[in-house]
Amino acid sequence: MANQNPKSKNLTITYIGGGSKGWAWGLMSDLAVEPELAGTVRLYDIDAESAQNNAIIGNRLSQRPDVVGNWTYEAVLSLSEALEGTDFVIISIVPGSLEEMRTDVHLPEEYGIYQSVGDTVGPGGLMRALRTIPIYTDIAKHIERYAPEAWVINYTNPMTLCVRTLYAAFPGIKAFGCCHEVFGTQKLMAKMLTELHGEQDVKREDIKVNVLGINHFTWLDSATYQGRDLFPLYRDLSIQYAEEGFELRDKGHWMNSTFSSANRIHFDLFNKYGLIAAAGDRHLAEFMPLNWYLKDPETVKSWKFGLTTVDWRVKNKVQLLEKAGRLVRGEQEFELKETGEEGVKMIKALLGLGELATNVNLPNQGQLGGVPLGAVVETNALFSEASLRPVMAGTLPAAVNALVNRHVLNQETILEAALTKNKALALAAMLNDPLASSIPPDQATEMFNRMFEATKRYLPGWE
Structure with a gap:
């Protein structure tokens, strides 16, 4: 071009x-x-x-x-x-630092709350x-x-x-x-077409989807490949692999990487609600009640995904620092590797170098029905020269919309609490969360106070 x-x-x-x-x-x-x-x-x-x-x-x-x-x-x-x-x-x-993240992720475990990402x-x-x-x-x-x-x-x-x-x-x-979680679900369907239905050279971009929801809790009510409706195929996939799982990489890879899963939560949510959940299992799990997927490490293992520990992140940081040193000293060559992210494509489209339709997070201007205007939602949007226009995605079914709106309203509560430095409102948001509300309120309050004290140095002006 x-x-x-x-x-x-x-x-x-x-x-x-x-x-x-x-x-x-x-x-x-x-x-x-x-x-x-x-x-x-x-x-x-x-x-x-x-x-x-x-x-x-x-x-x-x-x-x-x-x-x-x-x-x-x-x-x-x-x-x-x-x-x-x-x-x-x-x-x-x-x-914050990894020490604050350690508190975020692991202190709640003392109260029986396990988080796969946090x-x-x-x-x-x-x-x-x-x-x-x-x-x-x-x-x-x-x-x-x-x-x-x-x-x-x-x-x-x-x-x-x-x-x-x-x-x-x-x-x-x-x-x-920008978030690449929807891409993973497109890749899952591309693999489904390739391995189970004999299609060749299916790229994730070839899977056209309608995106509705909020970040890490996104849903698809439409998915097509070359005009073919993929929902019947996905329904068969979700039934056939409900227990075994269906992985993007080699079978059993979820046991070697806490960033991988067997997509059992994908299939479970589809079989419950009839829509395709379009984020990774480790994110989806955190939006649901505690005893569904995160009750304890054994439950997590049974659903074939993992808990990403902060110890892993600490170890990874050390390795990256060592790699950075080698790159700076010229002891290691920078590896050119396609990331699969679309940031550069977005920049090009905004400069007038083509158009791009993809999922992004924007304030709701009506592109997602049933959700308050102004709240940030994730839908498709069209990028073109000096223009970003959200695609009207429609409205989620009532059962799914209720799940999504619980988090939308709680995120609005968190924003208000942070902007007004209102500790009581922040606690209310904690008590409203599906994971934290699964334990007695007095325990949740104690947990909140301990976590708040651990991160307080990053909260100037709070009591």
């Missing part, structure tokens, strides 16, 4: 969380193989050394003969400098949100001052409340949230 926008060769992208050793490296890889974009990436991070290291890694990558993207990476020391006049802002941060809902999601909302309020105010016309792409969890906070702090912001 001929370049239609000269700006695409002189872009400025600001990466907040630019010291990242995951998402930032993924962006570098995607930009490196994209011939139609070029410019400068400003890396800002409260860990300035990590941002500087990523600038070294990115600039070394740009000099390689197999790289077609012409990018300069700069580490900047202030958020205002990073944002001044930028075209796109990408946010991917960790609110970053979106449940006790862990609540505490993470309370830490995140002040940070995102500050980011939004800086964007309003220094880059009000920039497009803002969020990858941080809790996704819903991150995007919701950006709009609460700066209503005129042009922000949206």
Whole structure:
């Protein structure tokens, strides 16, 4: 495709969380193989050394003969400098340290509450949100001052409340949230077609879906391949593999990786509600009552998914730091690897280099019926030049809508609690959560107070 926008060769992208050793490296890889974009990436991070290291890694990558993207990476020391006049802002941060995450995920286990992720809902999601909302309020105010016309792409969890906070702090912001969980469900159906129905070369993008819900609790009421309705095939799949499971990778891989599953929760929810749940099992489990999928580690194992421990994250962080050192010193070559994310495709579409329809998180303008306007929801949207328009997705069936709205309203409560520094309201949100409400209220209150104290240093102005 001929370049239609000269700006695409002189872009400025600001990466907040630019010291990242995951998402930032993924962006570098995607930009490196994209011939139609070029410019400068400003890396800002409260860990300035990590941002500087990523600038070294990115600039070394740009000099390689197999790289077609012409990018300069700069580490900047202030958020205002990073944002001044930028075209796109990408946010991917960790609110707090792994010690706070350890409390989020593992302290509730003392009360019999197990969490497979702990970053979106449940006790862990609540505490993470309370830490995140002040940070995102500050980011939004800086964007309003220094880059009000920039497009803002969020990858941080809790996704819903991150995007919701950006709009609460700066209503005129042009922000949206990206999540790849729906992609995994498309890949599941592509594998179903390939392995069980003899189709060849089915890509996940070939599976057309209608997306309704909220982040990590998304649902599909339509799925087609080349015009063929996939619901009857998925229904057969969910019945046939209800107990055994059907994995994207080799059979039994869920036992080797806490990020994998056998999709038994996918199938169980389909058989209960008649819609395709379109997030990973470890996320879906946390939105449901505790005794469904997360009653105890044995129950988790029986559903063939895993609990991602903070010890694993600590070990992984050490390994990534060691890898970063080797990349900075030139002892290891950066591996160009397609991430499967669509951030670069979105940027291209917003610049007028084609169109893109995909799932994103946006405030509800009516694209999802039965959910309050203004609440952040996940549906498909159409990206085109300087335009992002949500696709009207319809309304979830009453039984599923009741499940979704419980979390929508609770997330709105969490936002209000964080913005007003209201501890009693935050506790009410904890008591309303399906996981925390599964234990006696006095125990839930005690758990909340202990978790609150552990994260209080990130909550300025609270009692």
